[in-house]
Amino acid sequence: MTQRRTFPRLRLLGSLLLVVAAGITGIGAAPGGAAPGGAAPGGAAATPGVRPLGDIVPVPASARPGGSPxxxxxxxxxxxxxxxxxxxxxxxxxxxxxxxxxxxxxxxxxxxxxxxxxxxxxxxxxxxxxxxxxxxxxxxxxxxxxxxxxxxxxxxxxxxxxxxxxxxxxxxxxxxxxxxAGGTITDTPRYAYRGAMLDVSRHFFTVEQVKRYIDQMALYKINKLHLHLSDDQGWRIAIDSWPRLATYGGSTQVGGGPGGYYTKAQYKDIVAYAASRHLEVVPEIDMPGHTNAALASYAELNCDGIAPPLYTGTAVGFSSLCVAKDITYDFVDDVVREIAALTPGRYLHIGGDEAHSTSHEDYVTFMDRAQATVVKYGKTVIGWHQLVGANPAEGALAQYWGLDRTSDAEKARVAAAARNGTGLILSPADRLYLDMKYTKDTPLGLSWAGYVEVQRSYDWDPAAYLPGVPASAVAGVEAPLWTETIASSAHIDQMAFPRLLGAAELGWSPAATHDWETYRQRLGGQGPRLEALGVDFYRSPQVDWRTE
Structure with missing residues (x-):
């Protein structure tokens, strides 16, 4: 379906649901649900043509119907x-x-x-x-x-x-x-951190495309936009003190093509637009690995002083900043300083994953110094969960992207860090990675974490997901969208929707409301709204999609 909305006008997105009454009184969604026009939430009679109170995504903490619409x-x-x-x-x-x-x-x-x-x-x-x-x-x-x-x-x-x-x-x-509908909704979020990540490094997305995604996230009460701004395939943010990072390192993308980057003014525009939708931008500069675009731009960042060629493939783990060189830390200081100055939000993400070309000793040395730089410029550190293999800074958050099949030893390290004060953002790849194929027949996406249909994406509890992690250590959830195969807003629509809605509900709604059957009924009613917004979403066979 064609996309009819222009998002700077803030429209795209809508709510969804036509649903079926999903019994939502007080704090919990009752199993099952009535057919359209049947009993409203809480047993009150539904008014014809009026959506039952609380029949939304994310489901509210309390919805008490009553009175006239x-x-x-x-x-x-x-x-x-x-x-x-x-x-x-x-x-x-x-x-x-x-x-x-x-x-x-x-x-x-x-x-x-x-x-x-x-x-x-x-x-x-x-x-x-x-x-x-x-x-x-x-x-x-x-x-x-x-x-x-x-x-x-x-x-x-x-x-x-x-x-x-x-x-x-x-x-x-x-x-x-x-x-x-008449009545009262009283609603507060389960988690303070409710995020979605857009990888603009593997494929570049324009300011308007990012704004479109911001509008989509805002409808579902997502409050963090994590922008993956650098990787092997492209550097996407202008840095005055290292200009070739953007002009050269940003000149390509996966499969070739012109790539692109944001000027400082464009990045500030994205940040301001997100703030107008009450989203906080979390910029990520991934290091010491995933750095080929930077290494290609400046030969002195390489241990041998030789710049590698630009990279347009999808393999990972082969690049690393030179941990032993002082100029590496000048580079880190300059980049962090300039991005921190552009970003009013509290967080700065320094990656830290898949640094396979960096020894453990060098990794610890680098991450300790990089974290100190982030703190120096007034930001709170976020890193992928490999950060716990170093020494997480006070107040740092580790973003867990492991799988159900991740080794017990790795899960135990993350749990130990959580018990010692490191907060966690949960992004398990076989649950919340929006670039995973739904089924073997999905034309876009990858499958290294398995196939992730709508139910699998929704039907888990962040508070109980990792053994040994206290519930208080879970800061929230985030749904990343990596873009090796994603090159347009239409691709984003297919892979993010409807799974992004489930991630939003996991982050916002009370645990007591969590029920797949009632969720799939509410989700099924969202088809007409998404269609009205020009979102060409994946029509999962696990959901009975309705018409208005």
Whole structure:
């Protein structure tokens, strides 16, 4: 299906679900679910043509239906507190989403103390909602979304969006009606770190393509965009002190082609756009391995002083910075300093995986110095889980990408680090790598971690995944999309959707709601919304895809 949305306008994405009522009262989704038009969550009678309250992805912590639905009309206004610039920004975002399909003006106005319409309310007294939670109250007279922070208000808007019919995502006027089920949703995230990674090194993606993916992530309350900015095949960010990294090291990609890189202004544009969707960008410079693009750009970074040729293949583990040279650490300092200055977020990822050409002693030496540099410039270290083979810095996060079949010894090392204070981001490759084929017949993707169908991707518990890891050590989850075979937004659609939605639910929703049968029912209702957004998703046979 063709992609009709232009994402700088922030549209692509929509919520999904037409679903079937999935019993979601209090905190848990009851097994099974009613057919469309049957019993609403909690046993209340469903209103025809109204999506049951809480029938969204990620499923909310608490959805208590009750009362009459609210209907948007040409008279609807979006009310914000007159002293809240942040609430007004969220209101403008919501209005821009809803105007094309409804045809309504939806003015964003100062709240006058009355009732009716859509009210966006920030309140510092709502401590229980935390940094990202919200409460949505809907009834005949209007909808009120309350949050303690702008991020929580933004997430509440995504819920409101998903409660509306899928046709709200269209960019031309639709007939409606535009109804929101009555009741109250109270919702907070399970994990603070809910990420998706886009590898722009194997294949380069433009600023607009990255923004498109940001909009898709935002709908599902994902709050971290991990950008894999360097690898053997390409260096994708301008560094003033080492300009050939981008101009030469960024001049190709897997299979050849022109590659590309982001200027500093373009990278800042991505960061700002992500921030407007309440996502934090996590930049990654992978080292000491996965560095052929840098080694090809500057001969002095090689131990023998000879620059290798640029690389367009897909093998791994053959490259390494020269650990013994002082200039290597000048390079690391310059790169980290410049990227840290461009990145307001708290994290900087230094990779550290598959350094097969680096001895263990050299690896420990390098990672210790690289981590100290990250800390020096005010950032928190993230590394792939091989980081635990060195000395993780205080507060560092290790990103686990192992498999069910990963050796017990390797899992034990990760667990020991977690018990000693290193936080974990879980990205098991045979569960959350979005570049793994769904089945043997999937035309895109790889299969070294096995085939990862939709159920396998969703049906596991991050808190109990690694033996010996305390639940408190799990910072969250992230779904990486490596791009050896991914070269377009259409490819991203096929491989990320619908598995990205399951990753989002694993990161946001309470463990008590986790149930494959009720999830697959909600997922099945998402087809019309994804279609309205121009997302050509994989129609897994494990899911009964519905029509609106």
């Amino acid at each position: 609210y209907t948007l009309t040409a008279r609807t206004r979006i009310h914000v507190d007159d002293d809240s610039r942040e609430a007004r920004r969220v209101g403008a975002y919501l209005a821009d989403l809803l105007r094309p399909s409804t045809g309504y003006a939806l003015p964003v106005v100062d709240h006058d103390g009355g009732t009716g319409g859509i009210r966006l309310r920030l309140s510092g007294r709502e401590a229980a909602l935390g940094d990202e939670g919200y409460r949505l109250e809907s009834g005949r007279r209007g909808v009120t979304i309350t949050a303690r922070t702008p991020a929580g208000l933004f997430h509440g808007v995504q819920t409101l969006r998903q409660q509306l019919p899928a046709s709200v995502e269209e960019d031309t006027r639709q007939p409606g009606p535009w109804r929101v």
